[in-house]
Amino acid sequence: MIKETFYRQPGQWSGRIDGTEEEQLRWHQRIIPVNLLAGPLPALPADGKGIALLGFVSDEGVRRNKGRTGATGGPAALRQACSNFPVHFDSQLLIADAGDIICPGQQLEEAQEILSRAVLAIRKSGYLPVLLGGGHEITYGHARGIYQHLQQQKRREKLGLINIDAHFDLRIPGQEGSSSGTGFWQLAQDARLEGIPFHYLALGIQTNSNTQQLFRIAGDLDVQYIDADAFHLQDRTLLQAALSEFIREVDHIYLTLDLDVFAAAFAPGVSATAYNGIRPDGLFLECYRNILQSGKLAGLDIAELNPLHDIDNRTARLGAAMLFEAVSHTA
Template sequence: MTLLHYRPTADNVWQGRVDGDTPDVRRWHQVVRRVDISKDPLPVLHPGHKGIALLGFACDEGVRRNKGRTGAAEGPVALRKACAAFPVHFGAHILADAGDIVCDDGQLESAQEALSATVQHILQAGYLPLLLGGGHEIAFAHERGIRRHAGTKQLGIINFDAHFDLREPDAAGPSSGTGFWQTAQERREEGKPFHYLALGIQQNSNTPRLFQTADALGVEHLPASVFQLKYQERLIGAIKAFIQRNDQVYLTTCLDVFAAAYAPGVSATAYNGLIPDALFLDCFRTVLRSGKLAGADIAELNPTLDADQRTAKLAASLVFEIVMNYYATFAA
């Protein structure tokens, strides 16, 4: 597979403690299969086994255009390192690392097209794409790759985010804040419905026009203020109802949805964001255990702004949840 903007993962990224090489003590860095997909195919999946392919999007051009704080291009490497020491609880299922799509020349649109094509390649090989950002401009490209592979299947979008990301592109072009507006326009041109559920929206982070745009596009949304135990039934009910209306689900998580104490390493911190507690995990796992997950990503990890690797560790814990729940859902 010939790819523009492609870079395989370096040898020194997956490293960590070694307690032995028997199945009961292995860690992720011992079993992850690094693949240079510009030269080699992803490993063949045998019957009864599932595969997840990690793919980085080393890009923060969308954040720069959005006038945010750059640095998220370093997120994929930091996130891999934060995952390296996780224990292996998924048996013979395959966890592959397919490298990064890189945007270091300002050509965001070209990098997004490369990312979409690579997502299609991963799906065609039978793997779940699990993308590591990078700015939230990852979402437009990731969703487009899944949609192109899905064909006539209805693809729903679930976004944990403080922001709608429904702005129309300005003179600077598409950015980290325009992804779902772009997706809505593409779906309209294709004659496909736009099903989008945004969870964790902050009123102090979205203009009235964005709320109006969301209403005009039929976007379903729940604010950060309902992430309380007394609203648990409402939250889970809304997520389950949305999933039921779709054949497949694309899950994206922007780390700025969390409170700054837990996620200081993002472009736009939120003092009153979500707490990554049992309630949040219940909502998150509801999506992961639906059997309809077609792709997932973690966006906006900015290691240059992180404190004590708190954001990287939070992001890594979400990756762990995605991996474990996906494999459990499709256990042989």
Template sequence: MTDSTAPELRVDEPAPAWTGRTDGQGTEHLRWHQVVRPYEGARTEDRGGVVFLGFSSDEGVERNKGRRGASEGPKALRGALGGLAVAGKDSEIRAWDAGTVAVTDDRMEEGQERLGAAVTTLLDEGRLPIVLGGGHEIAFGTYQGVSNSVVRKGKKLGVLNLDAHFDLRFDPVPSSGTPFRQMLEAEEAAGTSMQYAVLGISQPSNTQILFDTAEKYGVQYMLDEDCSVTNSPEVRRFVESFLDGVDLVYLTIDLDGLPASTAPGVSAPAAYGVPLEIVQLACDIVAASGKLAVCDVAELNPKYDVDGRTARSAARLVHRIATTAQNTSAHKQEEQ
């Protein structure tokens, strides 16, 4: 059972009602909207399960000179995920929605702190938080949540970013382009270290100073042009090598790392991008590793989406991560 005396989980907007097609009430008809429950009723239940948490923010993208609209990402992603079918052993999944942390005006840093506090509470209660964004400023909030959690204590943290950008900018004002530099600086200040790796870097979208910064911090990365479907063995080796060097993983998915044909609804659509098959492969490997602590999805911008394809691509990835991670956890418990 979880500790009912744990800190209250504070959000700005309560969990919405999940909706979707209903074919019946049996497990053979199950879809996500029939599985997800409000989180406030789960705090005395056994540990485990997935908790969705929204982060509604445009501020970091605007500061980074991107196009607004990502604040509607959590709503669109919940809508796309709600109608997906949950089949077979996945029908045993436990999932809740804790609501949404919303950034108002220009108070991005305050929103990141609130997000971090919510993520810490969920981790300390033994859940797998999946945070639905929101601009990629989500990352520094999620990171704060991991860093302040008991699950981090004594463990080497690895941050795997599926993204076209390093987001290591030295801009004086934090934005969606600075979170991973902020993380690395925070680790230095605390006398700790983390391993940062990026899959899908677009060379034309990153200046030389960003590659130099990546080298300074020992960042592992693969270029998007080396991440085609035919490169899947190399991608697998890259992800597995990263996992071998860490104890705990924070997985962050920036949807602008996908091709624009797959993900048009983002702040900065990719001219090249990494195929969805490869992004899904990386997610599958991490989710099945038993090391995944938290995941977030960033940059879904419904305002610029086409036929909901970006939201549906993101929902498929979230579906795979949630079900694979929970099945992996259940298998480990059976072995014990």
């Protein structure tokens, strides 16, 4: 059950209108607002697919992780940046806006639990959850919902976790509990307790953003990672081979994109900027699209958009472009 105090209904999307013919439509004309408290998502057509957008309005994990707060504005900024996108997806694709899970006060753990329930409900309805962050504490609730869906179906299939990020997010929770940097450590502990494999690939890791302890923990957990230096054309073959092998080894993929993986020139509006992060260029898009087009995507989120520190909506537009790619290449 989703508690009313942790939920905000979707607003109405608006934007430019060029007409009502299919070739003239923009996203705001196709997105269906759905109140999760009032009932389930619309039934999908027999041959249709569905994507459910869901915001996670939280930066409590960022605060606990001593980052720049302000990511609570991320979901609204992403929606606004997506509103006028032209429709380049099949008419059989339904896109629902399921509103926001919010984090009142400092109740992060309960907000994450409710997020898991919402993701589970979305998956059970046959929709692909596409979540809008919010801090990277979104990972734990989102991935747990996908795990729970697989468990309820009594499947022994493998869920692969792909994190495009400058950071491992393998921190051990501190006195305040979980944070934006603990999500994959928590998932690893859950996997150990439940006796299921922990398949985790991190792309874009920065050595100067992770302590020796975090690298040791990654080694102890058999985490696969590719550092940011590999995102150059001379390393394209190695990068693609590692990514393709990981995709082959799993049955489903949870993908999270932390916008702080990108260089600050492209993504100034994040909780922790990276002056030497990767570029959102053709090589990156090739890797990103390979994941989207794998046919294995079970959930996607965009994390760490912080509009308070953005410049000319640069980061919001970058995150929105990644959402456009996701809708275009998974439909």
